Amino acid sequence: MNKVTVLVVDDDSEIRDFIRIFLCNEGYHVLEAENGLQALEIIKTSSVQLIILDVMMAHMDGIRACLKIREISKIPIIMLSAKEEDIDIITGLTTGADDYMTKPFSLLELAARVKAQLRRQSYSVKKPEEDVIAVGDLIIDRAMHQVTVKGKEISLTPLEFSILELMASHRGHVFSVDKIYERVWKESSRISDNTVVVHIRNLREKIEVNPREPRYVKTVWGVGYKIEK
Structure with missing residues (x-):
């Protein structure tokens, strides 16, 4: 069975490493990008089932990247940010993100949210x-x-x-x-x-x-x- 591919987009290499190692241990295939521009190139050329997207990044931040991704794809997006005010969460979700987590976050909770998004994505039985x-x-x-x-x-x-x-x-x-x-x-x-x-x-x-x-x-x-x- 093919592994689910998760794209982790964050300009902090340590955070990417933590998430990659944890998700790989959970059985996922993980791709990495350090900004929104790289993320867009990856999703155009690779099969990605879910994106974990940081907000604050150079070259193209998470908000602009999310808007661009939504122009071409409905891949579930979990947004990460150090900002935790309601207006920041609303902004993230308004741009098309499916979920929003504030830093610092629990890797166990992140994994749970990844699974929830993937379950929802695969739930397609219709009458x-x-x-x-x-x-x-x-x-x-x-x-x-x-x-x-x-x-x-x-x-x-x-x-x-x-x-x-x-x-x-x-x-x-x-x-x-x-x-x-x-x-x-x-x-x-x-x-x-x-x-x-x-x-x-x-x-x-x-x-x-x-x-x-x-x-x-x-x-x-x-x-x-x-x-x-």
Whole structure:
């Protein structure tokens, strides 16, 4: 069986070494890059299943690299940063990252998040009779992994698509933040993690005419989110 390839992008060679050694011991094949430019070249020429991407790097930082990667690929991206303010996390996730970890971090937790992203990526069983879901002018094509609103294609990250698909498949059902995390990320929710809230916010910015008065993804205050029947 071919090994899963993880690309580690960080300008600190010691951090790359720590991550590479640990992930290799976990059974992964690891490629390395010291900036965003190198990372882009690697993913154009190599088969990569997941990227671990540092934010602060010379030549091309992680934010710009993430934006460039998202133009050509939906590879899961876990972003690393020494910054831990909410605005920094929101910025990282808004650019298309799937997860965000602050330095210093636990290698065991990093490995757990890598596994969670890979599980989510490989979870692709769909019911043929439900390949297309319509919510008014919002059309979700599961087979094509495509979303359109009033005929205009909307570019969503894999996690945004999964969140939207989950709620659209269970219209009227209210999903708590914890339940969305468990269903989409395929792991137990982490306490005080605002990742889901940020992804919902980004999703609304893309599919709603007025994100402050959403037509599709509704908030049930104190409970969670839903798409109405």
